[in-house]
Amino acid sequence: MTSEPPGGPSPVAVRLTGITKRFPGVVANHDVNISVRAGSVHAVVGENGAGKSTLMKILYGMQRPDEGTITIDGEVVTLGTPAQAIAAGIGMVHQHFMLADNLSVLENVVLGSEPRKGLRLDFGAARARIDEISKAYGLGVRPDAMVEDLGVGERQRVEILKVLYRGARILILDEPTAVLVPQEVRDLFRAVHELPGRGFTVLFISHHLDEVLEIADEITVIRRGETVATVRPADVPAGQLAGLMVGSELPSPQTRESTVTDRVVLEATGLTVRDAEGRLLLDHVSLRIHSGEIVGIAGVEGNGQTQLVEAIMGMGPLAEGTLTLSGEDVTAWGTRRRRGAGVAFVPEDRNRHGLLLEAPVWENRVLGHQTQAPNRKGPWIDRAGARADTERIVREYDVRTPGIDVTAGSLSGGNQQKLIVGREMSGAPRLLLAAHPTRGVDVGAQAAIWDHIRDARAAGLAVLLVSSDLDELIGLSDSLQVMLRGRLVAEADPATVTPEQLGSAMTGATAAPGTASSPGAP
Amino acid sequence: MSTEVAPTAAPAGPRPRVRATPARTAIAALALVVLLSLVRAISGADDLTSGGAISAALLLAVPIAMAGLGGLWSERAGVANIGLEGMMILGTWGAGWAGYQWGPWAGIVAAVVFGAVGGLLHAIATVVFNVDHIVSGVAINILALGATQFLSNAYFAGRDGGSTKQSPTVDPLGTVSVPFVGDPLASLEAHHWLLVSDVAGILRGLLTNLSWITVLAVLLFPLTFFVLWRTPFGLRLRACGESPTAAESLGVNVYRMKMIAVVASGAFAGLGGASLALAASSFYQEGQTGGRGYIGLAAMIFGNWRPGGLAGGAALFGFADALQLRGGAAIHALLLLVAVLVVLVGAWQLRRRRVVQGGVALACGVAVLVIYLVTTTVPSQLTGSVPYVTTLLVLALASQRLRMPATDGMPYRRGEGG
Amino acid sequence: MARVDVRRVLVTIAAPALALVLALAIASLALRASGHSPVDTARAMVTYARRGSTQVLILNTATYYYLAAVAVAIGFRMNLFNIGVDGQYRLAALLSAAVGGAVHLPRPLHLLLIVVVAVTVGGMWAAIAGLLKAYRGVSEVISTIMLNAISTAVIAYLLTPGRLAVSTQGSNNIGTRLIPVSGQVPGLDLIPGANRQVFGFIIVSALVGIGYAVLLNRTRFGFDLRATGRSQSAAVASGVNVKRMVVISMALSGACAGLVGLPQLLGASYSYALDFPTGIGFTGIAIALLGRNHPVGIALGALLWSFLDQSSQILDLEGVPKEIVTIMQGSTVLSVVVAYELVRRYSQVLEQKRVGLALGQTTGVTA
Numbered sequence A: 001m002t003s004e005p006p007g008g009p010s011p012v013a014v015r016l017t018g019i020t021k022r023f024p025g026v027v028a029n030h031d032v033n034i035s036v037r038a039g040s041v042h043a044v045v046g047e048n049g050a051g052k053s054t055l056m057k058i059l060y061g062m063q064r065p066d067e068g069t070i071t072i073d074g075e076v077v078t079l080g081t082p083a084q085a086i087a088a089g090i091g092m093v094h095q096h097f098m099l100a101d102n103l104s105v106l107e108n109v110v111l112g113s114e115p116r117k118g119l120r121l122d123f124g125a126a127r128a129r130i131d132e133i134s135k136a137y138g139l140g141v142r143p144d145a146m147v148e149d150l151g152v153g154e155r156q157r158v159e160i161l162k163v164l165y166r167g168a169r170i171l172i173l174d175e176p177t178a179v180l181v182p183q184e185v186r187d188l189f190r191a192v193h194e195l196p197g198r199g200f201t202v203l204f205i206s207h208h209l210d211e212v213l214e215i216a217d218e219i220t221v222i223r224r225g226e227t228v229a230t231v232r233p234a235d236v237p238a239g240q241l242a243g244l245m246v247g248s249e250l251p252s253p254q255t256r257e258s259t260v261t262d263r264v265v266l267e268a269t270g271l272t273v274r275d276a277e278g279r280l281l282l283d284h285v286s287l288r289i290h291s292g293e294i295v296g297i298a299g300v301e302g303n304g305q306t307q308l309v310e311a312i313m314g315m316g317p318l319a320e321g322t323l324t325l326s327g328e329d330v331t332a333w334g335t336r337r338r339r340g341a342g343v344a345f346v347p348e349d350r351n352r353h354g355l356l357l358e359a360p361v362w363e364n365r366v367l368g369h370q371t372q373a374p375n376r377k378g379p380w381i382d383r384a385g386a387r388a389d390t391e392r393i394v395r396e397y398d399v400r401t402p403g404i405d406v407t408a409g410s411l412s413g414g415n416q417q418k419l420i421v422g423r424e425m426s427g428a429p430r431l432l433l434a435a436h437p438t439r440g441v442d443v444g445a446q447a448a449i450w451d452h453i454r455d456a457r458a459a460g461l462a463v464l465l466v467s468s469d470l471d472e473l474i475g476l477s478d479s480l481q482v483m484l485r486g487r488l489v490a491e492a493d494p495a496t497v498t499p500e501q502l503g504s505a506m507t508g509a510t511a512a513p514g515t516a517s518s519p520g521a522p
Numbered sequence B: 001m002s003t004e005v006a007p008t009a010a011p012a013g014p015r016p017r018v019r020a021t022p023a024r025t026a027i028a029a030l031a032l033v034v035l036l037s038l039v040r041a042i043s044g045a046d047d048l049t050s051g052g053a054i055s056a057a058l059l060l061a062v063p064i065a066m067a068g069l070g071g072l073w074s075e076r077a078g079v080a081n082i083g084l085e086g087m088m089i090l091g092t093w094g095a096g097w098a099g100y101q102w103g104p105w106a107g108i109v110a111a112v113v114f115g116a117v118g119g120l121l122h123a124i125a126t127v128v129f130n131v132d133h134i135v136s137g138v139a140i141n142i143l144a145l146g147a148t149q150f151l152s153n154a155y156f157a158g159r160d161g162g163s164t165k166q167s168p169t170v171d172p173l174g175t176v177s178v179p180f181v182g183d184p185l186a187s188l189e190a191h192h193w194l195l196v197s198d199v200a201g202i203l204r205g206l207l208t209n210l211s212w213i214t215v216l217a218v219l220l221f222p223l224t225f226f227v228l229w230r231t232p233f234g235l236r237l238r239a240c241g242e243s244p245t246a247a248e249s250l251g252v253n254v255y256r257m258k259m260i261a262v263v264a265s266g267a268f269a270g271l272g273g274a275s276l277a278l279a280a281s282s283f284y285q286e287g288q289t290g291g292r293g294y295i296g297l298a299a300m301i302f303g304n305w306r307p308g309g310l311a312g313g314a315a316l317f318g319f320a321d322a323l324q325l326r327g328g329a330a331i332h333a334l335l336l337l338v339a340v341l342v343v344l345v346g347a348w349q350l351r352r353r354r355v356v357q358g359g360v361a362l363a364c365g366v367a368v369l370v371i372y373l374v375t376t377t378v379p380s381q382l383t384g385s386v387p388y389v390t391t392l393l394v395l396a397l398a399s400q401r402l403r404m405p406a407t408d409g410m411p412y413r414r415g416e417g418g
Numbered sequence C: 001m002a003r004v005d006v007r008r009v010l011v012t013i014a015a016p017a018l019a020l021v022l023a024l025a026i027a028s029l030a031l032r033a034s035g036h037s038p039v040d041t042a043r044a045m046v047t048y049a050r051r052g053s054t055q056v057l058i059l060n061t062a063t064y065y066y067l068a069a070v071a072v073a074i075g076f077r078m079n080l081f082n083i084g085v086d087g088q089y090r091l092a093a094l095l096s097a098a099v100g101g102a103v104h105l106p107r108p109l110h111l112l113l114i115v116v117v118a119v120t121v122g123g124m125w126a127a128i129a130g131l132l133k134a135y136r137g138v139s140e141v142i143s144t145i146m147l148n149a150i151s152t153a154v155i156a157y158l159l160t161p162g163r164l165a166v167s168t169q170g171s172n173n174i175g176t177r178l179i180p181v182s183g184q185v186p187g188l189d190l191i192p193g194a195n196r197q198v199f200g201f202i203i204v205s206a207l208v209g210i211g212y213a214v215l216l217n218r219t220r221f222g223f224d225l226r227a228t229g230r231s232q233s234a235a236v237a238s239g240v241n242v243k244r245m246v247v248i249s250m251a252l253s254g255a256c257a258g259l260v261g262l263p264q265l266l267g268a269s270y271s272y273a274l275d276f277p278t279g280i281g282f283t284g285i286a287i288a289l290l291g292r293n294h295p296v297g298i299a300l301g302a303l304l305w306s307f308l309d310q311s312s313q314i315l316d317l318e319g320v321p322k323e324i325v326t327i328m329q330g331s332t333v334l335s336v337v338v339a340y341e342l343v344r345r346y347s348q349v350l351e352q353k354r355v356g357l358a359l360g361q362t363t364g365v366t367a
Helices: A052-059 A082-087 A105-110 A123-136 A152-165 A182-194 A209-215 A238-246 A305-313 A335-340 A350-354 A361-366 A383-396 A413-424 A443-458 A470-476 A499-507 B022-043 B051-076 B084-102 B104-128 B133-155 B182-190 B196-207 B212-230 B232-242 B244-249 B254-279 B292-302 B307-326 B329-351 B355-374 B386-401 C006-033 C038-050 C052-077 C085-102 C107-136 C140-158 C202-218 C220-230 C232-237 C242-259 C262-269 C280-290 C295-318 C324-359
Strands: A012-023 A026-037 A041-045 A067-072 A075-077 A090-093 A170-174 A201-206 A218-223 A226-231 A264-274 A280-290 A294-298 A320-325 A343-346 A431-435 A462-466 A479-484 A487-492 C165-167 C174-176
Touching: A012 A052, A012 A201, A026 A041, A026 A052, A026 A201, A026 A218, A041 A052, A041 A209, A052 A090, A052 A170, A052 A201, A082 A090, A090 A152, A105 A123, A105 A152, A105 B232, A123 A152, A152 A182, A182 A209, A201 A209, A209 A238, A218 A238, A226 A238, A264 A305, A264 A462, A280 A305, A280 A320, A280 A462, A280 A487, A294 A470, A294 A499, A305 A320, A305 A335, A305 A343, A305 A431, A305 A462, A335 A343, A343 A413, A350 A413, A350 C232, A361 A383, A361 A413, A383 A413, A413 A443, A431 A443, A443 A462, A443 A470, A462 A470, A470 A499, A479 A499, A487 A499, B022 B196, B022 B329, B051 B084, B051 B104, B051 B182, B051 B196, B051 B212, B051 B232, B051 B254, B051 B292, B051 B307, B084 B104, B084 B133, B084 B254, B084 B292, B104 B133, B104 B254, B104 C324, B133 C280, B133 C324, B182 B196, B212 B232, B212 B254, B212 B307, B232 B244, B232 B254, B244 B254, B254 B292, B292 B307, B292 B386, B292 C140, B307 B329, B307 B386, B329 B355, B329 B386, B355 B386, B386 C107, B386 C140, C006 C038, C006 C324, C038 C052, C038 C295, C052 C085, C052 C202, C052 C220, C052 C242, C052 C262, C052 C280, C052 C295, C085 C107, C085 C140, C085 C174, C085 C242, C085 C262, C085 C280, C107 C140, C107 C242, C107 C262, C202 C220, C202 C242, C202 C262, C202 C295, C220 C232, C220 C242, C232 C242, C280 C295, C280 C324, C295 C324
Parallel strands: A026 A226, A041 A201, A041 A218, A090 A170, A170 A201, A294 A462, A294 A479, A343 A431, A431 A462
Antiparallel strands: A012 A026, A012 A067, A067 A075, A218 A226, A264 A280, A264 A320, A479 A487, C165 C174
8 A cells, every 4th residue: 555644635656757768760758757646547548659558568567768767656666577566566457468378367367476385386275365356356257267268358357356466556457448348348447446446556558538538537648659748637628638649630531422333342242250169250241342432340359350351361261151353253262363353451460461571671562462563574573573663662652761671570560551551552453451551550641541542442442441440430431330249230321320329339239238248347 | 370360259168178187097098908908819919918018118118208208398388399309318428427437326317417408508599599499409409419429439438348339337227116016916917817917917017127217207297297287386387388478477587487497308308318328228328319309209299298198108109119129919919909099089080070080090090900900010110110100190180189388489588578 | 772781791691600610619628628639620620621532522412411401491491390301311312212223214314213203202201291280280390300200110111122122242231223324423523633523413402502592582482482481471461372382392392302312322322221321301400500591501501511521530530539520510500590599689670770760760669
């Protein structure tokens, strides 16, 4: 517990002063100053890539700051390792869960702070303690389950339990809602609301303004690695907060003339994908995209969007279903042949699927287009042609790079994304599968990418757009489909639908009210 | 490395898991004995369950088992280790070098230390310098061979009974037997009664004339299980193999755990080397390991990265080795055993509706059976490949059921996770 | 922007140089410890290597080391670890020797037949591992180790009188029937004054090296192969059929491995006998690492290795245990991979800095 001076305002639990962190070529944090009052929920907001995660890693001892000091409960501390942070009472719920799948919940929770009986790990004591915490906070965690058998919400509760188990008083929640369905978000918020009353201080990291306004006592805005302001939610309207976040007005995608034609480019019928255990990941999905049409797929991540895109690309085995491209049955075609037929692909994970990080930029221009002009001359790679065209992409898409011979991995994320979009738009594709096409790029580049997509659409491109950014979906799409648990569950008209309506469809609330799962509500 | 689509957050029920409970293990062992007994009776190859064969199998299983345990420790912590062969070579040399000067027990200690040094080298390369684990393992195997050849030249050549390829003779380590069971079991065994004599033979092999190293090796299995699965240390070590970033985020010193695991791995391999030099023979000899480090690795994979399974794999490979050495009808009878086992596996697969695997297994089983029926002997050259073929078959037919540590063989740098 | 970055070139050369120095130091220490002079030892080796006949031997061993290393490198470029080159070349050499010894054909046909058999056997044996990897998910490291052992057993089985072997007169060695002259590759008088000839097969070795370079760097197939090696997931998304690629590149690696035994078989022994050289596959791994999978680097590595091997023959006469060379080779490999890793990390940072500097961009990226 914090030592509270009698009568005074609640003291500062965490103070970050002048934190600066440089990585080769970039400064992730520059002179960051944040004061978090004990017993408050303090939100840190900023765009993707603004430096929030780096800052929290510094506070949790996973990265060392180059400059600046960290003060916990009035004492300057050095947090060189997570162990030191844990000892200082800090706990972190990571955005990407830090769980070992092949270990039990109990093992994951006690790891590093195991109760002992002689030489042995005291499983009995551990189980009792976990049950106790789980009950006290209504987490509903089963100690002996294997983590690999748990769903996302349950995994997050295991992460929270891990932190509580270590007796942390300062909780960092790093983008905790990114993977949750809205029901689970509500449960999480209820739990977070209770924490200050129990003596906890919460640092809540997010890039969703609505969430932050709902939950936080104070909000610190970070832009381009620097603290811009710290405000109270009651004091500022949301629009102003958004302005602080992006440094200018939110670029809002506008509505425009429809370019939809009646020529069907993609027709998918009953696409079904199963995992190795036979579980349905994609459940009889049928959809049709016309030339000049953008079909948006809304849904909480992990509901089958990845499988849908990969099924259309021919990257994974299809359990059932057929695909036709401009009337031609392409179900049996491999990815290469589909690409050759004019299917372009902006993958959701550019590092895994979009780039060869260790290869030069110009070789990345060839990637995915090995069989197409201007990269190819018979069985040979046309190096000159590919290089010249890479220069063109760098120019037209404003890829910031000193040259086309540096490795793709040394470009910043936004520039990598621009390179990929530029590449995929080359060679006049018929169909573009764009998964989160503007993820991690700055606002200016985002608008540019949107414009490129719109222009191509006007020229007759058919687009399947998967995104978690509802504004992007509503602004770009000609029609919207909502995906839930591997199925297309609802259709919406982007001209009339509101983000709230979409949100409830994404949870299944509209389809079957009141039956949405609410596991372990506190 | 697979190209399958990773299962995402689909609603997941608990998967049915067949756990190796003590009762199930006992039943399986019993079934195996019955099967052996029947095959022995049908084929008339009495050596299949004779005390001598079982005893030899145990002796030959120990080095494989120790290399396997070494692999288990290392890979459970996420470091792939094909340098086991080299560490084992270092062990055999250390055993010969210390053994002939200060006695066999000193030989064991030296073997463990030499193996651990090999492990340390692998640990430094893979953990500190982040070198590809396989590459480092290959280099260590080359280096160990050269180092021992060089050292033999310097320390053994010209010594009494020693040469550039062999150490002087080491005093025998001595054996131990469970008292009062040898003779009664031997006489029971001599009757060749179905089941009774077989059990007697197996027991006689397992309970009499055991090398002290064998006893030590057998004890290391429950010890490993206890340490890795029942202590905080073991949990941390396994966590480093399953998710080093998670371990790191909870304050576990991943580098240190991996270092310890790999050094221990070398020590186990060294002990395996000692068993070759001190129990299976009485001197170090160049080429003594004969690839057993690799077989140990195979046994570990066969055993699904668990001590119990590894023991089973080592026993199987040791048994095949022993029968090969003893020659004669037993190795031919082994074909019948293999045929029956593979047919059983195939039937089980078919029951689980794995038509392709089941069909392939059944076909293999029938093919082996036909070979058994139309031949009278197995060419001795081919029997040496039994462990390897078995491992390939297991990997090919049961790879979905194998669960290796999630980050086995992958590089890890502090602070780069998440 | 195609200018040569001097610093990067220096950094690339620094790694093997550093590793060599380290390996020399280790070998010197071992020599000192056993009471020998490192300088005298080195001098003896160099003097011996100056002889024409030694140089021929160096070139000859380098001929097959090179083939083995290229075989390994083909796998490496695809992130496949073909530890099975050893088994592949021995099986291929045995079977091609048996076929070559059994027929009489005009020279070109005869040679072609032998080469085709060797390439096919090596390729098919390696393809087993490729198929297991592609369709059953079996690690090629494990399966090729197993296949090595199995090929040893198969060779022992086949190389017995009554099967493929005949007894050699006047010794207890047995081998396949001698390949007639029409199936032999004549030697070349490359080194003047030497009493030996260089394997004619060295030309094939060089051609294989050129083919390797062209295939990988200039063709679509090579692009796909390298892409798969760098990122399998990205290759899949780009349309590479990774499973097929695994099988093909494994088979290609094995086919190249199949050639490894031929310089010796067609240039010197003309028969696969019990004393046919073994272990070249493992040497190939070391040399591929040493040469960074680069066709020229591999050639230099093969020559270095071969020099160490051959010139060590003099050491026994000097009273120095020649195994010192093995120590040196082993420590070279280990220090070379460590050095490359350090250099890789360093140049990555260098490049990121360079890009950052060139753009003057300082903010806005999270790690």
